[in-house]
Amino acid sequence: MHIYHIFSAFTYALGRQYSDKKNFNADADFVYRQYRNLPWYFRVVFACLALFLDLALMKGLVPFHRLQLRDRLHKVERLKRLNLGVTNDFLTFFNGLTAFSVYSGPSRETTG
């Protein structure tokens, strides 16, 4: 499974607080590209965290990235409330980039 799907799942869940639009694909692309821009040692940390959270936030046997949006929102809210140092950093990264992207015009490059 590609890490992109997990990132996209987080972007969709976090993006909902900023906009009720249906499609956050451009925002997920932006967040993913920014992750790819990180130095590899940060990328490794983020990738491990993403994989860990995908399983830690499972419902039944369904991993986070395959949950219904409603369930994902619920899980993200609970994660925020846990207020753990490293997951906070993870969420801050996603949340900031998602907010920035949602309120930006479409990027020239990502829209071709």
Place this chain on the structure above:
Amino acid sequence: MRVFQDIVVGSGPGGAITSHFLKKAGRDVLLIEAGSRLFQQDTVAFSKDEMLRKYWNGGVTVTLGTPRIPFILGKCFGGGSEINAGIYHRASPQVLEEWARRFQLRDIDAASLNEHYEYFEKELTVSSMPDSLIPKASKVLAEGARKLNWKCFEVPRWFDYDKAENQKQTMSETFLSRNIELDLEMVFEKTVRKLKQENGIWRVLTFEGDSYHAENIFVCAGAVQTPSILMRSGIGRNVGKSLQLHPTIKATALFDDEINTEGMGVPVHQVREFSPAISLGCSISSLPYLSLALSEFKNYPTFARENWKRMSTYYAMIRPESCARIINIPFTRDPVIRYDLSDRDIANLLFGLKKLCQLLFAAGARKVFPSLLDEKFILDSEDQIESKLTRVDRKLIQLMSIHLFGSCPMGENPALCATDSYGRINDREGLYVNDASLLCTSLGLNPQGTLMCFARRNVLHFLETRGG
């Protein structure tokens, strides 16, 4: 094998100016740039697109330490000059005096530096913004300062306000365009890994596997990459141990009146009442940036969208005593930066934040969102400043920095300096540094004006003494 007379690594202000004067003197020069060949009009200023295409690591890297500090560097034709605000300062006489005393930096009398400053002021049309263009977000800062009787100035910028577009006089717009006319050879998207000297000739090796040869190398890759390249090349004395930056804390304010407009850019006033230790000023405040600033306050997700015309972001920036250390990691082009702010620097940041909030309320703010990771710090009135902002856990402080320098200080003091007073690496024939890394300490001011001044001084000295 082709051997150039000079190779310049990096096309930011340091590299653009160095390569220009070398080429103009008729020398055989190659410029190597890690970023892409992009011009000002190729991206919209302060956009997502610009972040992705012109920022080093997309602008999302941080220093290690508490608090972690995100920092931004340019990675494109023109380096940081392409993405910055164009705010111009000369170094203060006190700072230059300190450089002469502590670092034994020679030949920096006011008269000789003036010539270089004046050159750039003319060439880059450093000028004040026409009154009709000054944004309201800038005027409110001036108004707050007037009420408190604090010193506040409109800072000039390298902008040509007579031009219809591309007003910012970036390096790609000026010295690099002139380099193109002079037929300077350039390669893009090549990241220099290390330098080797063999039989008096320098070999430049890139991560992409290329190698280039020259008699002289000018490393102008910026304050992080320059020491990183030198350290990978086995040159470590006083290199990368004294990186300085300007830690900056922000506050976003809501006013009654509309003060923000689409495409406002960066407002131009700075409050210098507490300089050089602390300066206060205006930040980019487009809707995406306001949303980013408020993204950690979970009860305000759409607040910026609903109120952005009445909001703007401001900053308090300190001149810190702490230094950062650059640590290379094998097989990677991005070093780690270890930066532990001292308690005194943290106290200064919080003092600056309080002064900023005081200023914003004096200017008529109704609400202020300091960049602290908890909603309990949001202020509704000036009375709350002392009680809410006096004890803040350093883990909750959100900082950033856009000014980095001092990682290879110049001067004659062998205990502190990596190069001589003109950027030549000690004991290495033909190896020079000529960028922000040379600036001995933090300026407490926007640095590019001073870095350009020294870059021209140093390259002209090279041409007079060695390369004529």
